[in-house]
Amino acid sequence: MNPDDFVFTAPTDPYIVCWRDLDPTSTTEELERLADWVTWATTRYNLDHKAIPPCWPHHGAIVEELSALRTFWESCYQDDAAPSDPLAFHRDLTLAVRRLRDWTSVLGCSRTIHRPEQVVES
Template sequence: MNPDDDLARALAFTPPTDPCVICWRDLDPTSTTEELERLADWVTWATTRYNLDHKVIPPCWSHHGAIVEELSALRTFWEACYQPDAAPSDPLAFHRDLTLALRRLRDWSSLLGCSRMNHRPEI
């Protein structure tokens, strides 16, 4: 994938009008693919916005259930924080929880052993 395309996609990202909680366990294969594509848009935006590298979110993140769950939860929280009825302190709450989530993502990514160029399937 071209880094310039990723940056353009990230800068063009606009949040949906309503936050959407996803229960990945209950999705059929088609819905899973659609939701992963929607989540990928947010992940591209977030990795660009927060300058996150492969040690936090590996390029193969969509192949790792725990990372998908964490990123999905973060996206839902982020979406909720920027709704018209959100409290003024909600973005601060997101950033507080983002710090904790980044630690978990870094830990999971380290345990997986995936690199910028290589994916290691979970056993």
């Protein structure tokens, strides 16, 4: 898959999602929207299943991280963005990929296996 096959333009304003406040229908719609960006980003940055497993939509922390990355990416390409904003995105992308790899490792998910998260009771 060629990264240039995916064309994204930043919206008028960065799109911020508060996942906690979404109803089930809105959650599904937002996950589909985020999936388009994740597909582009994993191709563009050559990210493998060790950073973003195929089951990422089933893991809250990974969804939150990817959503935040998308918002940051979108904000970097606004008309009023600073010329250095894309560099800031790439600096933070490096840190985010480390966190994504850590979470995926702890979860134990792989390219072919999804492991549901253990519910921690208080």
